[in-house]
Amino acid sequence: MTKPSFDEFLAKNVEQSDRPEHMPQPQKELWSGIERAINAESPTNASQSSQQNRVDVWRQATAIAASTLVGMCAVYFSMKPATQSPVMQMSNYFEQQKQTLLVQYGSQPALTHDWQVQLQELEQAEQAIKTVLENDPENAALLQMLAQVYQQQLDLINRVHQPRWQQI
Numbered sequence: 001m002t003k004p005s006f007d008e009f010l011a012k013n014v015e016q017s018d019r020p021e022h023m024p025q026p027q028k029e030l031w032s033g034i035e036r037a038i039n040a041e042s043p044t045n046a047s048q049s050s051q052q053n054r055v056d057v058w059r060q061a062t063a064i065a066a067s068t069l070v071g072m073c074a075v076y077f078s079m080k081p082a083t084q085s086p087v088m089q090m091s092n093y094f095e096q097q098k099q100t101l102l103v104q105y106g107s108q109p110a111l112t113h114d115w116q117v118q119l120q121e122l123e124q125a126e127q128a129i130k131t132v133l134e135n136d137p138e139n140a141a142l143l144q145m146l147a148q149v150y151q152q153q154l155d156l157i158n159r160v161h162q163p164r165w166q167q168i
Helices: 006-017 029-041 043-079 088-106 115-136 140-161
Strands: none
Touching: 088 115, 088 140, 115 140
């Protein structure tokens, strides 16, 4: 008996595999079981699937919330004005206070007519102090003087429009 060559062995097996009687056929019950497993989910698979859906929804909601937060922070910090010097902060604060008082007393007649000249003199003093503060912005004495000038402006506006002897 001679041993067949590999090519002969391969050709013989290919011919046999082409015939349907040599192919293994699964049992009919096996196919129906596979079909049921594919089409219908078991209760454990359904609960796992719903839990996975919930996890996916929470991941998406978390991602949206995080993105929104990052976007809002970016907008907030991009719109935030640059930090101001103490002189500018004080000037802005007192200017707002002064404008508020002028609007509040705008309809009331002033008791003296030269109060605006005095206010202009105080504003000139304010400008002089600010000019000196440009060279030495952290000089505590100058900052104190500027605050006093601002307070004098506010007091002048209040005194001219609302004298103490009229208050009860």
